[in-house]
Structures are given as C-alpha cells and as structure tokens.
Amino acid sequence: MPTVVSEITYEGQLAEKLALLKQQGNYRYFLPIKKSAHNHPTFDHITEGGKKTIVNWTSNDYLGMSVDTEVIAAFTDAAQQEGVGSGGTRNISGTTTQHRTLEKTIAQLHQKQTALLFTSAYVANSTAISTLARAFPNTLILSDEENHASMIEGVKLSRCEKRIFRHNDMAHLEFLLANTDFDRPKIILFESVYSMSGSIAPIESICELAKKYNALTYIDEVHGVGMYGAHGEGVTGEQNCLDKVDVINGTLAKSFGxxxxxxxxxxxxxxxxxxxxxxxxxxxxxxxxxxxxATKSIEKVVENDRLRQHFHQNVKILRGSLLAENIAFEENASHITRIIIGDSKKTKEVTDRLFHDFGIYLQPINYPTVPKGREGLRIVVTARHTSAQIEHLAKALKRVL
Ligand SMILES: Cc1ncc(COP(=O)(O)O)c(C=O)c1O
Structure with a gap:
C-alpha cells in the first residue's frame, strides 16, 4: 500500500484563510503608536524613515482621563507603595483594599447596592450574562440585534435559547415576550449607546416591558458611563432608570481612561x-x-460636569464642520459620528490617504464589526481635540471623500 501524503498542511489552510480575508479587504492591520501623555490625542508614528505626528480620531478615551495628571499620580503612587501585579485571583489574595474602594465607588456611581470588577468589560459581559442565564431553569435570552460581541459571547457560553429582537424595536421585543410563558425566566440584553451606530436605547420602555412580562434587564453602558447623566452615571441615569435596570455593565477603559x-x-x-x-x-x-x-478617575469625572459638557460641545462642533463641508454622516443622539462608505477596500483607501497625506488616524470599520455594505468611518472626537484639529479633519475628509 502506498503511503498517502496529504498536500494540505495546517499552516497552509490558515494561510489560505488569511489570504482570503486580505482579498476581501477585511484583514485587520495593527498600527504601533507612541501615545503621548502631554499632547493627547496626537501620537507619534515611528518608522525607519523618522517620526510623524498624527491626530487620533479613534480613541475611546473620550474625556482624556488616561492622561489626567491626578489619575497618573494615583496610579504611580499606588504602584510605588503596592507594586505592580496583585499576585492572585480575587479569592486568593487578589482582593486588595484598592479593589474594594473601587467597587464601592462604582456602586455609588450607578446607585446600586454593590459592584464587581472584571479584567475587562468584555469579560464582565461574557461572564455575568452566561452565569446569570445558567442560574435559572430554561432561561430565554432576548438580545438586541446590534449587541456587542462580548454580550453575544455570554449568550453562547450560557447555551440558553435566545431570540434576537430588531434593533431598539419595542413592538418586536413585546411580541417575543408576549409569546413566552410568563413564568419562564427571561433576560433582556441591550446597550445604552450602541458602539457602532451610535443609537441610544429606549431604556424606560424596555424596563416597562420587562416588568409587564416578568423579565430581568441587563444593560451595557460601556459607551455611556462618564459622558451621560448629571454625574456620568450613564444613559440609564439620564433616563431616570437606575433603579429599574437590574444589572449595569460598564468599562474603566473608555471615559475613565x-x-x-x-x-x-x-x-x-x-x-x-x-x-x-x-x-x-x-x-x-x-x-x-x-x-x-480608576477610583480617582471616576471621582473626578463625577464632579466635572463642565468636562462632560465640553465633550458634547466638541461633538456638535465636529458635526457642524462636517455639515459645512457637505459631508454626509448618520444622524444620532449620541457622540459617535459615522460616515458610511459601503465598501471595505474603498474605506481602507480613504483611511490610508488621510493618514499619509493629512496626518489623520481613522481605522476602517469593516465586516464583521458592521454588516457588509455598512463599512465606513467611525469618528470619535474627544474632550481634548481642538477646534483647529476638527476643522482640519473636515477639510481633509472633504478632499479625500
Ligand atoms: C459595547 C461594548 N461593550 C463592551 C466592550 C468591551 O469593553 P472593554 O474594552 O472594557 O473590554 C466594548 C469595547 O469596545 C464595547 O464597545
């Protein structure tokens, strides 16, 4: 019997799939940047040819807290006194007084009895959703169609039955709830500010439906905390629903820097x-x-409503500048400004030109982050962008688009 030697190698198969991804224009490129604590949101792009200063229009460090001097001091002081790593899981010597203080601060921010820290909001979503859903017999998960990958991961991990409701569509959500046994455990998953479209959830209506049909509510406030509500408690606070939503998820990585x-x-x-x-x-x-x-950052953001207002003012200035240049963007009530190009390769060409010719950094937003045909630019103006930088962006976009 001749030995059969397979032509297909493991590496060959992976390379084929990667080549296809590149061919489709969906390959992700990772740009190494040298972040600046002094000139944020600009950064240095260092190549063999030298150094180029670029304005970042993609950062979710919305309020610039990652470079706040008091936050940096809190970080370095604690590191000097307590070292770097915690050296343990929460249960095995990894719960320090700093963790406890931060959890109390977060609970106060959201006016909840208590809070629990995770290594990221992604892990918080996947863990909390799967753990809660598995806690009850035969839980049904109702999930908004635009929910973030981390929530979808939680649904998958739970292995519970799920129904997807059309984005922010209360009639569809009610239809699904009304067709489910009243006593069957149900969890409704939604976001406050949807990270890609920038739409905002009708939180009160969702909570009313949850009450009527006996469901738990779980909200992702990752793009809401810090920027919405009188004290940065998020859209849940702005819509007076803090006591109506059962679980609030948030991040320390965006507005808290x-x-x-x-x-x-x-x-x-x-x-x-x-x-x-x-x-x-x-x-x-x-x-x-x-x-x-993070504790210092939250304390400062809670007190600083002027910073929040300045941030939203910058969003208005950006949109005004785009309108002045006749650049079409999607209308929404949040701070996320999206320009649809509708083709992944063209989007990449646009961002490449902005980068090389104008010193502007925008990352193409492609499938699967957004559905095919919805590829484009997601512009994030922060509290630290200047009016001159905004104007420069609008003029450059006009030229390139
Ligand atoms: C809506 C939403 N939820 C959760 C996350 C995860 O947040 P983190 O970066 O803290 O893991 C993100 C991240 O971008 C997000 O956009």
Whole structure:
C-alpha cells in the first residue's frame, strides 16, 4: 500500500484563510503608536524613515482621563507603595483594599447596592450574562440585534435559547415576550449607546416591558458611563432608570481612561456572579494601582460636569464642520459620528490617504464589526481635540471623500 501524503498542511489552510480575508479587504492591520501623555490625542508614528505626528480620531478615551495628571499620580503612587501585579485571583489574595474602594465607588456611581470588577468589560459581559442565564431553569435570552460581541459571547457560553429582537424595536421585543410563558425566566440584553451606530436605547420602555412580562434587564453602558447623566452615571441615569435596570455593565477603559470592566447590581445578583462566574473566579485580579487610578478617575469625572459638557460641545462642533463641508454622516443622539462608505477596500483607501497625506488616524470599520455594505468611518472626537484639529479633519475628509 502506498503511503498517502496529504498536500494540505495546517499552516497552509490558515494561510489560505488569511489570504482570503486580505482579498476581501477585511484583514485587520495593527498600527504601533507612541501615545503621548502631554499632547493627547496626537501620537507619534515611528518608522525607519523618522517620526510623524498624527491626530487620533479613534480613541475611546473620550474625556482624556488616561492622561489626567491626578489619575497618573494615583496610579504611580499606588504602584510605588503596592507594586505592580496583585499576585492572585480575587479569592486568593487578589482582593486588595484598592479593589474594594473601587467597587464601592462604582456602586455609588450607578446607585446600586454593590459592584464587581472584571479584567475587562468584555469579560464582565461574557461572564455575568452566561452565569446569570445558567442560574435559572430554561432561561430565554432576548438580545438586541446590534449587541456587542462580548454580550453575544455570554449568550453562547450560557447555551440558553435566545431570540434576537430588531434593533431598539419595542413592538418586536413585546411580541417575543408576549409569546413566552410568563413564568419562564427571561433576560433582556441591550446597550445604552450602541458602539457602532451610535443609537441610544429606549431604556424606560424596555424596563416597562420587562416588568409587564416578568423579565430581568441587563444593560451595557460601556459607551455611556462618564459622558451621560448629571454625574456620568450613564444613559440609564439620564433616563431616570437606575433603579429599574437590574444589572449595569460598564468599562474603566473608555471615559475613565484606565482598563477593566464591571457589573453593578443588588447584593444577591453580584454575590451569585462572584460565586459562580468562571471569568471572575479563575483569573488574576486587576493591579491595585490600576484600581487606585480608576477610583480617582471616576471621582473626578463625577464632579466635572463642565468636562462632560465640553465633550458634547466638541461633538456638535465636529458635526457642524462636517455639515459645512457637505459631508454626509448618520444622524444620532449620541457622540459617535459615522460616515458610511459601503465598501471595505474603498474605506481602507480613504483611511490610508488621510493618514499619509493629512496626518489623520481613522481605522476602517469593516465586516464583521458592521454588516457588509455598512463599512465606513467611525469618528470619535474627544474632550481634548481642538477646534483647529476638527476643522482640519473636515477639510481633509472633504478632499479625500
Ligand atoms: C459595547 C461594548 N461593550 C463592551 C466592550 C468591551 O469593553 P472593554 O474594552 O472594557 O473590554 C466594548 C469595547 O469596545 C464595547 O464597545
């Protein structure tokens, strides 16, 4: 018998798939940048040919807290005193006083009994959603069609039945709820500010439906905390729904300028996730210095409504400048400004030209982050962008588009 030698290698198959991804224009490129604590949101792009200063229009460090001097001082002071890593999982010497203080600060922000930290909001979503859904017999998950990948991961991990409702469509959500047994456990998953389209959820209506049909509510406030509500408590606070939503998820990595995620809820829900959530239990806890920095950042953001107003003013200035240059963007009530190009290769050409000819950094937003045909630019103006930078962006976009 002749030996059969397979022509197909493991590496060959991977390379083929990667080549296809590139051919489709969906390959992700990772740009190394040298971030600046002094000139944020500009950064240096260093190549063999030298250094180029670029304005960043993609950062979710919305309020510039990653470079706030007091936040940096809180971080370095705590690192000097407590070292870098926590050295343990939360249950095995990884719960420091800094973790406790931060959890209390987060609970206060959302007016919930308590909060629980995770290494990211992604892990918080996947762990909290899967753990909660598995806690009840035969849970049905109702999930908005635009929910983030981390929530979808939580749904998958739960192995529970799911129904997807059309984006922000209350009639569809009610139809699905009304056709489910009243006593069957149900969890409604949604976001406050949808990260790609920038649309905002009708939180009160969702909570009313949840009450009527006996469901739990779980909101992702990752793009809402810090920027919405009188104290940065998010859109849930702005819509007076803090006591109506059962679980609030948030991040420390965007408007608070650090890293890490959390859920805030009542004692029992949090205790359950803390006791059964694998993504919480079996991983090292956040560095104590990071917790100190995040606590300082939240305290400052809570007090600084002027910073929030300045941020939203910048969003208005950006949109005004785009209108003045006749550049079409999608209308929404949030801070995320999206220009649809509708083709991944063209989007990449646009961002390449902006980068090389104008010193502007925008990342193409492609499938699967957005559906095919919805590829384009997602512009994020921060509280630190100047009017001159905004004007320069609008004029450059006009030329390139
Ligand atoms: C809506 C939404 N939820 C969750 C996350 C995850 O947040 P983190 O970066 O803290 O993991 C993101 C990240 O971009 C997001 O956009």
């Amino acid at each position: 650090c890293v890490g995620g959390y859920v805030a809820a009542n004692e029992t829900i949090v205790d359950y996730i803390r006791s059964f959530g694998e993504g919480f239990i079996f991983t090292s806890s956040l560095p104590p210095a990071l917790c100190a920095a």
